[in-house]
Amino acid sequence: MLRWVRPVAIAYNRRTMSNPKDYIVDVTPKPLAAADYFYIPAVLRGLGTTLRHCLGNMGRDGSNKKNIWVVQYPEQKRDDRDVLEGGQERSVFRGVHRLNRDAEGRVKCVACFMCSTACPANCIDIVADEAPWDDREKYPVKFEIDELKCIFCGMCEDACPIDAIELTPRYEIVGTSRKEMIFDKEQLLTIYDKTIDDKPM
16 A cells, blocks of 8 residues: 655644644555546546537637637638737747848858758758859858758747848648658748748848
């Protein structure tokens, strides 16, 4: 039999306690019933909770509680709501990546490999070459990000010394294969062109 003794309580109340065994708590587990071995009671309680919440929220458009907001996606989006009503704070949201352009429209990246080194998911692949411009030594011939491996932590954005890579507020990215979800340099630059108004540099 397992027993747990509270020595502090015994020492503190020694003068007033008639029997120290009164402060010994029996923690022996109760024997399980046959149904408990198959988790049937726990499963039924969980289903009951789910059903109660489902019925309680039907037909109320998410307005029955202050902290529950139902969004009928894709007709409705969190972007359209205030943050206090379950909306998305776009200024700090970490969505799909982009490669920024410089003032002359060239890729801003100098292929320093800081982002790929800092990436905990190891999802950034860069191949560098000598830059054809005089203002930098290298530039990325190949720059790929595996969006399926990425955990969107923002470490690449923090590590970049020239703000060449950023995470945008865009979160709707889909693909029918793993290959489609590996974004190359041209795709990342295209995302920059589409999101520069949403998130200025």
